[in-house]
Amino acid sequence: MPQSTPDFEREFERALAAYADPNDAGYPQVLAARVMAEVRMRQRKRRLWLGISAAAPLLGCMLVAAVLYFGRSEPQHREAKVVSIPAIPHAERAPEPPAYAKARPKLVRGARAPNARPRLPKLDQFPAPAPMSEQEKLLVQFVRRTPPSTQRFVVKMQEQSDEPLRIAELSIPDLDSKTQP
Amino acid sequence: MARRDEEEFTAFVQRQSRFVFRVAYAVLRNSHDADDVVQEVFLKLYRNNAWGSMRDEKAYLARIAWRAAIDHLPKQTHTEVDEIEVASIAPSPEQTALEADFQRKVHRLIDGLPEELRQPLALSTVQELTSGEIAQVLGIPEGTVRTRALRARQLLREKLAALEGQRHAAKHS
Numbered sequence: 001m002p003q004s005t006p007d008f009e010r011e012f013e014r015a016l017a018a019y020a021d022p023n024d025a026g027y028p029q030v031l032a033a034r035v036m037a038e039v040r041m042r043q044r045k046r047r048l049w050l051g052i053s054a055a056a057p058l059l060g061c062m063l064v065a066a067v068l069y070f071g072r073s074e075p076q077h078r079e080a081k082v083v084s085i086p087a088i089p090h091a092e093r094a095p096e097p098p099a100y101a102k103a104r105p106k107l108v109r110g111a112r113a114p115n116a117r118p119r120l121p122k123l124d125q126f127p128a129p130a131p132m133s134e135q136e137k138l139l140v141q142f143v144r145r146t147p148p149s150t151q152r153f154v155v156k157m158q159e160q161s162d163e164p165l166r167i168a169e170l171s172i173p174d175l176d177s178k179t180q181p
Numbered sequence: 182m183a184r185r186d187e188e189e190f191t192a193f194v195q196r197q198s199r200f201v202f203r204v205a206y207a208v209l210r211n212s213h214d215a216d217d218v219v220q221e222v223f224l225k226l227y228r229n230n231a232w233g234s235m236r237d238e239k240a241y242l243a244r245i246a247w248r249a250a251i252d253h254l255p256k257q258t259h260t261e262v263d264e265i266e267v268a269s270i271a272p273s274p275e276q277t278a279l280e281a282d283f284q285r286k287v288h289r290l291i292d293g294l295p296e297e298l299r300q301p302l303a304l305s306t307v308q309e310l311t312s313g314e315i316a317q318v319l320g321i322p323e324g325t326v327r328t329r330a331l332r333a334r335q336l337l338r339e340k341l342a343a344l345e346g347q348r349h350a351a352k353h354s
Contacts, residue, residue, distance in 0.1 A: 012338070015287035019306040020207035031198035031216070035223040036191055042224070 193232055194223050200239065200309055201246045204318075207303035208250035210292060218249045225249075240314040247304070247318045290340050294333055301326045302333035 132140070143151065198219055205218035222245050226232040235241045291299060304315045305326075312330070316323040 008341075011283055012287065012341070015284040016291075016302075016306050016334075017308065018284055019288055019291055020203045020303060021306075022206060022212055028195045028198045031202065031219050032191055032194040034216070035194050035198070035220050036187075038220055038224055039190070039227050 190227060190232060197238070197242055198223070200307070201242055203307045204243050204246040204304065204310075205250040205253075207307055208247060208300065209253055210288075214253050215250070218246060218253055221249050222246050237314070237317075239309055240317045243304070243307075243310055243314060244318045247300075286341065286344065287337065290337050291333075294336065298329050298333040298336065301329040305330045 146154075201219050201222050202215050205215040205222075206212065209215050209218065222242065223232075225245065291302060294302070300319060301315060304310055304318060305312065310318075312326045313323050316326045319326065
């Protein structure tokens with residue numbers, strides 16, 4: 001320790017000045033390099049996170065769209081079946097529901113009211129006589145136009161065609177070794 | 182960050198890093214911790230983008246450096262001056278290098294001061310800081326800064342005189 005007062009004061013001030021200025025203090029360039037390296041690393045991380053945060057919603061939307069697209073295709077078929085079933089006459093059907101309501105078609109109770117269906121007249125004969133078919137009409141015309149002899153011939157021919165066919169017996173000779181080549 | 186901004190920021194870091202280091206070191210008394218504080222301070226400035234719009238650059242930097250250093254400070258750093266006194270009178274291999282020894286003693290005694298006296302004195306040893314700026318950093322009136330710094334110096338002188346007396350007594354016995 002310095003002995004004299006001026007020396008003491010000088011050394012004391014020097015020691016105070018050195019208090020916050022160590023010999024192994026970092027050089028500004030080194031400190032700056034460290035800081036800038038950290039800054040760049042954080043910038044890279046930030047960019048990465050920005051990319052992820054931008055891509056995540058996009059992927060989410062794509063996923064939702066895919067689920068909606070593939071999830072809807074099957075119910076659409078079912079819907080078509082359900083809509084084709086109703087037994088209500090076409091004229092009395094309720095008005096077509098809008099497209100957005102087609103997912104769950106509702107039956108309108110008012111359209112099935114019993115009073116809305118017209119009553120049919122009661123018939124004397126059951127089942128009711130059906131009108132003649134085209135073949136029956138042709139047959140009636142044939143009967144009217146052709147003479148009775150021709151009619152009998154046609155009937156006879158039809159009866160003959162209904163009879164079983166008779167085929168003469170076949171006689172197949174035994175195979176002889178001499179006849180073989 | 183644009184290239185020009187990056188260059189400006191690098192220049193700013195190079196210009197002020199030493200100052201920030203000294204403020205941090207004055208509080209922490211450890212080079213590695215002070216380095217960490219320097220990095221933390223400049224990263225904070227970069228993140229907040231506040232480095233280009235500082236009014237009083239040194240006062241602002243000193244304030245955030247001091248706060249960051251206080252956060253790094255272990256909870257119980259205050260060591261009793263008496264323990265240091267006992268250690269300082271023990272013979273050391275550097276006793277011949279009186280000046281170096283004297284500096285070490287002074288630094289140990291400063292470390293042993295109560296924080297309310299040590300911090301104004303430590304910041305006043307950073308040459309670039311005025312008592313007004315130290316008052317801003319510590320959030321106390323400028324007059325209080327001067328009073329505490331003077332009180333700390335007075336205490337140090339008393340302790341050093343006492344140490345010298347003990348050393349002489351040990352030599353002659």
